[in-house]
């Protein structure tokens with residue numbers, strides 16, 4: 001057994017695995033509660049998404065990143081935070097990085113046309129940036145890019161809502177407690193492509209710098225190239241290797257805030273060994289812009305565990321986080 005497989009087994013045994021199709025609901029809720037309080041990450045299986053859909057989404061993402069740089073650069077909307085971000089443009093952990101993350105990305109949100117009453121760039125509600133269909137069909141094999149991504153977006157949104165319902169039960173509130181907060185979710189699918197450059201933490205070179213996610217939950221799909229690591233309660237970086245067919249779920253800062261720190265928003269990073277390029281697709285699922293986020297009474301107590309965070313809203317929380325970490329983020333400030 002080589003050292004990598006030993007490490008992999010260790011990580012799998014420490015990062016719990018939850019099945020969404022488990023019939024023993026009570027046991028699933030207990031497992032989720034344990035994972036959320038102690039790890040902040042779990043593998044999700046039995047979610048019903050076919051492997052063929054994962055394969056197609058990853059293949060279309062790979063084809064998209066194969067487009068000429070100028071075509072990708074034309075697809076950027078800094079106001080809405082949609083579309084393309086270039087290699088090394090984002091630095092998730094400026095305190096330890098000597099240059100930007102060795103990755104490029106493409107953000108896809110809920111498609112809201114300017115004629116829709118919900119259209120409001122100040123609340124991240126607007127249209128996506130899509131590559132020209134002609135360019136895709138004639139130059140590379142990403143002819144079904146948009147339909148593939150839209151179908152995956154709808155499919156993974158439904159899985160994410162089921163996870164939110166289990167999280168509600170794990171917190172001790174009604175299963176549907178959060179449902180109305182996700183009627184117009186701030187959901188974002190982010191295609192990522194890591195270059196083949198090896199990470200060298202000692203020189204400040206990271207595929208993706210250490211960070212916690214800002215929002216509620218993230219459902220991550222990766223190809224078979226390892227790289228993700230999580231920072232555990234014991235203060236060690238633990239590998240979270242790819243598990244075929246499983247999504248990696250983690251909790252973000254907004255849920256930590258809502259639960260008064262009882263559920264963990266765990267720091268994580270990506271280190272690549274080099275040689276192989278890596279493709280991953282996180283899906284960030286956040287509540288409606290105006291949802292009030294304040295300590296749930298189940299999670300705070302005026303004497304033993306008073307609320308640590310002031311009341312905010314989902315949109316306000318996310319705007320503050322983006323401003324802290326994205327130098328080029330230019331939010332629309334117009335009131336509506």
Ligand SMILES: O=C(O)CCC(=O)C(=O)O
Pocket residue numbers: 190192208213220222227228268269270280281282
């Ligand atoms: O690519 C990965 O495995 C993780 C990406 C990530 O943590 C993020 O985009 O927030």
Ligand SMILES: [Fe+2]
Pocket residue numbers: 211212213268
């Ligand atoms: Fe992340």
